[in-house]
Amino acid sequence: MRKTLYIIGLSIIAFSCTSQKSSKKKAYWPKTATIQPKTATKTQAQDKPKPQITNDHGVEFFTTNISDPTKNDNTVSYGSIVSAKPAGYKVVKTYFPAIAQNFRQRYLILHYTALPDDKSITVLTQQAVSAHYLVNNTGDNEIYQLVDENKRSYHAGVSSWRNDKNLNDNSIGIEIVNAGYTADATGKKLFVPFSDDQVKKVAALAKDIVTRYQIPATNVLAHSDIAPTRKQDPGPFFPWKKLYDEYQIGMWYDEASKQSYYDLATSTDFTTKYNDPTFISSTQTALQKFGYGLDVSGQWDDATKKTIEAFQYHFRPQNYDGIMDAETWAILQALNQKYPIK
Template identity: 75%
Template sequence: MRKTLYIIGLSTLVFSCTSQKNVKKNTYRPKTTAAQPKTAVNSQNFEKNKPEVATEHGVEFFRTNIADITKNDNTISYGSIVSAKPAGYKVVKTHFPAVAQNFRQKYLILHYTVLPDDKSVEVLTQQSVSAHYLVNNLGDNEIYQLVDENKRSYHAGISAWRSDKNLNDTSIGIEIVNMGYKADASGMKVFQPFSDEQIKKVAALAKDIVTRYNIPATNVLAHSDIAPTRKQDPGPLFPWKKLYDEYQIGMWYDEMAKQNFLTLAQTDIETRYNEPSFIFVVQTALQKFGYDILPNGKWDDVTKKTVEALQYHFRPQNYSGVLDAETWAILQSLNQKYPTK
């Protein structure tokens, strides 16, 4: 009996293995085309053609861009190259720099000091607030640098624009000596003007910065843009349109586009102003443009201050914080011209 069972089991095992072997043998295998040889990258020629790291008084610099600026990649060193010094090892720059890099400096933020010249210098250099540059109001040709551009200055505070937050990390700050505003008897903010000499300084400085760091128009902003519930600077008397028209700095809407939106905007204001659905649409448009606001369908204080910030920048004739037809048309034209990528 045992012998019979053994023979049956052995036969079953042989049949099973044979079946698997046959299946494996007959498995369909599609034909594959011969792989095309990859083009070899001649890294030696690449390294040979790169400009050398420059050394001045023992400090190293690299001042030539070899990356693709259309991708916002940039290898230029505007300051000295900072390198590690690991104990027992030598850091070499045989393959320096890699092309896949860009600048920390993505934003340019403009402020006013609310202090006279001497006090502005004192506070911005001796206290826990700073900026990279300070533009005085002395009528001279000097601009004060207070912080290395490669370092963070403490000028933006709690801030946000589009998908970025804490803009101290990614921005250069310019402070302008100006006394800000005083409230009149009705509570209306009355702002102080900037001198022509200051605006020329700011324009020249801003042009240099945005050109060197390839900062887009959408990232040249007021402090009030990135912190609308806390800040008003540089206020409605700062000439954003002049910077846009004469120096190609920052954003501005197209007049024709604004006019195209204006008729429907007037209807919206007259017939839908207090409808939660309309308020939600306006808040969403503000958020889309870049402001840090959460749509909730209410004309609350945050929304009022955000509208006011928009008006400071793009509708300085009316900065009441109340949405009028022109402000609504301007916002829509800005979103059309500068869509979120």
């Protein structure tokens, strides 16, 4: 009997302990998570409302920059916004525009037509060459637009400057009506000046373009700069210094720097080392460093002479014989000092 009661007592104690353990475990079980509907996470873009897109007769425009101009970034659209229209879907601009963007238009290239007004219009609108703008020589206040700035015009052809090639892809071209040049009996090129009215038009047009697209001074160029072995336009009579001085357009050297380099060149026997391959190579390297697409050969080859001639058209128009004399050399050094590749 006593043994039976002992067994029953042990059973009661075991049951009691088990119950306590179970209750303790139950007390610490984690609660089942309740699934809540997802709420939209606010992004920084949503917290800061963006300027509105303008809608004019069903055409959308965005004319406010929300990006960082110090990085040459820009979100402004100077034309209508072009969007895809995928079948069965709707393209929305809920998050338009992203700030990580800039303009395709990075260069401004100046040309002359080598034709009179009427033929310039015909060739540039009906044949396989074009330009975004044509500046006539009729004395009026009109400038002809021939190609949308957002489209490629066929004005630069095979071309290069610094690290860029095929500049039709990223440039705006301005053609100026001008007869170009004729050659005299010695083969010297004789160019035709530009009228004052044309220069004023070009300056106003160029100022507008470089300001809107933030085009740097180093990217305002002649056709002869980007294709020196085959082009001469706009030639030595185009007033690059006037554009620089009066309109803050394009590049020009500092006179004090140029004089310093000139004094250095003339203090040594410049003419003696002229045909030294080392000097030729260093000169070709300096031209290449400035931006010209030129191979370093160590010889005064035809490509080098034409490149020097193109350089002189732009920066030393008083003498464009294609010879790297002390003054041309000094100007080149001064320009490389002022406009290094970044």
